[in-house]
Every structure is written in C-alpha cells, then in structure tokens.
Amino acid sequence: MPRLNLSQFDNEEDFPSADRNSRRLKKLKPDHKSKLPRAILQRELAAQADHPESFNFTYQASRHERAWIIRSLGGFYEHRWIDNVLRLLKGGKEASVYLCAANASAPAGEFIAAKVYRPRMFRNLKNDHLYREGRANLDADGNQILDGGMLHAMHKRTAYGQELLHGSWIMHEFQTLQRLHIAGVDVPKPYACDNNAILMDYIGDPWMPAPTLNTVELERKEAAALFERVIHNIDRMLAQECIHGDLSAYNILYWEGEIRLIDYPQVVHPDENRSAYRILERDVRRVCEYFARQGVKADAGRIAEDLWTSHGRPVKLEVHPSTLAEEGE
Ligand SMILES: Nc1ncnc2c1ncn2[C@@H]1O[C@H](COP(=O)(O)OP(=O)(O)OP(=O)(O)O)[C@@H](O)[C@H]1O
C-alpha cells in the first residue's frame, strides 16, 4: 500500500478552520443582532451543536487535520452514520477520502468512505462556469436556490456566495450519485451528505482500497469486457441526463473484476449545457486512451457520436465561448 506523507497536513493553511465570517460567528448567540446573512448564522450555530468535541477516532491525524475531520464528519458521528475514522485513503489538494467504521444502525456494510472537501476546492476550479452552465444552484437541503440575496451573493462571489457555491457543487455530486445508483449505474452507493462531505460505499477490503483503473494492467479479454461496461455506464448516464465531465481511468475504481465510477461534482446536463457534446467526447476519448493501452482499439469520436445520437440528440458542435481549450485540451 502506498505510504502517505502525513507531514503534508501539518500546515494550518491546509485545513482552514472556516472562512472569516464563520470564524467571527463562532462566539455568537442565536439572538445576536448580526448584519451577516441569517442562513450563515443558523448553519454555523447548527454546526456548533452538531460537532461534538467528544468525537474520538483512531486515525492518527495532525492537530489541524483532526480539527478539520471533527468539523467535517462530526455531524455524521452524531447522527450515527459512523463510529470511527480509521484511515486516510487518499489525501489531495481538493478532497481527502477517509475509511470510516459504519455505525451498526447505518444501512451500510462494515465500512463507509467519507469524501471531505477542502474549503477552497471549488474556488480554484478552473473554468467552473463551463460545468455550472445549465444547472441549478442547490442549497443544503438539495433544493434550488431562488432567494434573490443568495443568488446575488453567488453572482458577486462574496464569502457567503462562495460558501453557497461550494455547498451546491457537493450537493450536485451527491444527488447525481443517488440518481445514478437508483438507475443501476456502477457508482458507490451514496448514503448521506452535508455541506462539506459525502458518505458512500467503501470499495475495497479492510486492508486495501480499490485501486483506480489507471494503475491496473488488464488481460486483453478482461479489458474488452470492462471497456464495454464503461461505455454501457456512459450510455446509462446519458439516459439519466448526466455526463460525468471528468471521466478517465483515474476516476474509475477497479475491484474484483468490477468497476465503480466516482468523482461527480463536474457532471453536466446534455441538453442544458452548450458544451455538453464536447465534454462527452472528451470523457469517451480519455476512457479510450486507457483501454488502447490495454489492447482495446476503439474510435472515440465515433462512439461519442453514437452514444449521443442514440438518445435522440442531433450532433452539435457548438461550444461555449470559453472552450475546453482552457481545460487543458
Ligand atoms: N468509495 C470509495 N471507496 C474507496 N476509495 C475511494 C472511494 N471514493 C474515492 N476513493 C479514493 O479516493 C480518491 C479520490 O476520490 P475522488 O476522485 O472522488 O476525489 P478527487 O477530488 O478527484 O481527488 P483526486 O483529485 O485525488 O482524484 C480516489 O482516487 C480513490 O483512490
């Protein structure tokens, strides 16, 4: 198993305690007359109530990471989803995924994976409007945000607006996982979500998490079957009006001959986003590139076109003014 460099988490900057407004709110009482939006105040107060200091876990985290875990996963502990945080599965600049012990009353197996986002993750996402085009902004309950003040804050990207946008990305990922799981797409079963984390089925065993497909060498026969399976999944996603938006072998887990597609915050709607076809084409091409290395030859452009038209959509090559070129194409 790869050794993790834990010193990368020793820096407080890696785990900001909260944004400036939230920090200020820490000492506020519910009846405090604040100029800050009530929604922030209520959420911060709820978060204080939700995040018990007594959440002890066995994973040896640095001081700042520990505080960040308590803040991000304490609510799930309180609501008896998880009993323990056992191990860091993958820590990165954008999100960290932890192996947790599920509470016996949770409708899950022995383990749950918790994906916890960095507070600034989506602020740094290059070209985020490319993915946000044509999709609603969602609040913490998963409902479309219609409130004028909240929409204005997001438009102006105030601290409050950034917080709302951050929550909306996560809610999109969670709702997509829910919808796709019900539709039979090969995704980890999602369980719960809050403003900064998603709980889902853990793929792997107690000793080893499932590797991502890019690290796996396949026999040609198995590669051909898995390639069909991935394309089938893309087709099923299109039937659910979803395009992954960041699909590649890096976002496919491989475990005991089966696959799970992960990492959905960038999902786009095929009919509501002007770049949808190009994004689909890129997903298919990246998948084909991996399988070509495993001996499966395929024409990515042709497959993308067939997938698109088989759902009754005319091929259109109109691209959003901010093209995929900005995305490293
Ligand atoms: N349900 C899961 N079960 C086991 N491992 C998982 C699960 N979900 C994610 N992981 C591990 O965590 C890693 C990061 O997850 P994900 O791709 O969703 O986040 P990310 O923000 O894209 O992070 P990165 O940029 O490092 O890929 C995955 O590559 C995988 O190794």
Ligand SMILES: [Mg+2]
């Ligand atoms: Mg990923």
